[in-house]
Amino acid sequence: MKRQSCISSFVFACQFSFTYILIAITLHFGKVMMLSNEITPFDYLRVVLLTQFGANFISQLIASVTDLTKARVAAENILNVINESAVDMNNLSDEGLRPKINGRLMLKNVEFRYPSRPILPVLKNLTFKVRPGESVAIVGPSGSGKSSVFALLQRMYTPTSGEVLIDNYNVKSINPAYLRRVVVSVGQEPTLFSFTLRENIGYGLPEDEATEEKIIKAAKIANIHDFIVSLPQGYDTEVGEFGAQLSGGQKQRIAIARAMIREPRILLLDEATAALDTASEKAVQVALELASKNCTSIHIAHRLSSIRTVDKIIVLVDGEIAEQGTHQELMEEKGLYYEMNQSEI
Numbered sequence: 001m002k003r004q005s006c007i008s009s010f011v012f013a014c015q016f017s018f019t020y021i022l023i024a025i026t027l028h029f030g031k032v033m034m035l036s037n038e039i040t041p042f043d044y045l046r047v048v049l050l051t052q053f054g055a056n057f058i059s060q061l062i063a064s065v066t067d068l069t070k071a072r073v074a075a076e077n078i079l080n081v082i083n084e085s086a087v088d089m090n091n092l093s094d095e096g097l098r099p100k101i102n103g104r105l106m107l108k109n110v111e112f113r114y115p116s117r118p119i120l121p122v123l124k125n126l127t128f129k130v131r132p133g134e135s136v137a138i139v140g141p142s143g144s145g146k147s148s149v150f151a152l153l154q155r156m157y158t159p160t161s162g163e164v165l166i167d168n169y170n171v172k173s174i175n176p177a178y179l180r181r182v183v184v185s186v187g188q189e190p191t192l193f194s195f196t197l198r199e200n201i202g203y204g205l206p207e208d209e210a211t212e213e214k215i216i217k218a219a220k221i222a223n224i225h226d227f228i229v230s231l232p233q234g235y236d237t238e239v240g241e242f243g244a245q246l247s248g249g250q251k252q253r254i255a256i257a258r259a260m261i262r263e264p265r266i267l268l269l270d271e272a273t274a275a276l277d278t279a280s281e282k283a284v285q286v287a288l289e290l291a292s293k294n295c296t297s298i299h300i301a302h303r304l305s306s307i308r309t310v311d312k313i314i315v316l317v318d319g320e321i322a323e324q325g326t327h328q329e330l331m332e333e334k335g336l337y338y339e340m341n342q343s344e345i
Contacts, residue, residue: 019055026051096175101167101182101265103296105130105153110162112148112319122148123319126162130312135292137299137307139340140316146300148319150268153298154183166266184264188271190255192243197228198235200243200254204261214261222257223287224250252284260291267297304341313337 030044039047112123123145130136138146151157152164155171164171171179184204192200201218202210215235219225227250231237243251259267269288285306291297301307308327315323315330315337323335330337 019052019059022055023048023052094175096178097169097173098175098178099167099169103130103132103134103265104165104167105266105296105298106163106165106168107149107152108163108165110152110159110164112145112152112157112159114148114157121160121319123152123159126319126321128314128321128324130296130298132296133294134312135297135299135310136312136314137301137310138314138316139301139304139307139337140322143318144316145319146316147270149316150185150270150298150300153266153268154185155179181262182264183266183268184259184262185268185270186252186255186259190243190251190258192239192246192251192254194239194241196236196238197254200239201235201257201261204258210261215257218257218261221260221287221290222253223284223290224253224257227253249284253287256284256287256291265295267291267295269297269299271300271302304337 026048030039030047033039034041034044106129107126110123110126111121112126113119113121126145126149138149140146148157152159153166153171155164155174155176158172166174166179166183193203198212198215201215204210204218205214216225219228219235228235228237237245239245239251239254243254246254288297297310299307299310307313311326312324313327313330314321315335317336323330323333323337325333331341
């Protein structure tokens, strides 16, 4: 970066000094030649003007060198994207297995590098197991690979090496649409559409499957049913653009209901309470506990107070497991997890 700044500064200085240096040279030698009667005053004036126009043109050409360099780099990036091979997956394909999923997870010697950064490994020989119905939290500093684990479980990416297994089935062998149905994610900032509450919850399933009974059942699991029926229009209430008519906690519980209507076997919770105030967090936490009862749940959390009751906590550092155990066990070890908890106090 420093070298590039020096080059840019040098080019900028050359651009503005070149014109004046060339004109100064022309004026000096032109005066000498005119005094010795080698050229006429008209020739002298013509050369000075032509020199000025030519110097301006050359200085502009020098200035464009940096733009040409940027254009070359941008073109290389575009061509790399065009030439990049597609992920070996068709979301609309009928191919692949549709096994009955109990919720057992296993990452086996997984190494992962993002295609855009093939030199930098995000996950390094990562191995861990999650039993059916177990609640597990993944914590660690930013950039430690937590979100990458979620991306692999949903098969947004394929691991560079190793296996991602669900009930001993490699996720690559499972039908993509079926995988999205049994492995469901709820993020930090849910997306709601400018339609009714009923429609926003029902979008978790195809239209012909989203019955009123399933919508209400999902809303009850998400701890939002009582709030909905208290509204004048109930489930037919418009939420507004991006859910503008709802609070953050209410939007999050609608997103949980939309996830639970699929009856997932694996629930991925990516900092689901991070952007909420204390009161909203408590309401959403109740919803998450209800939602996690009948499925395997994996939590990513920065607010460690929200994951103290999970069955197991995995601490990731630079794509590797630094510690794992229950909240009590890790606090007694007084390692990284203990330090992270102390920093929240």
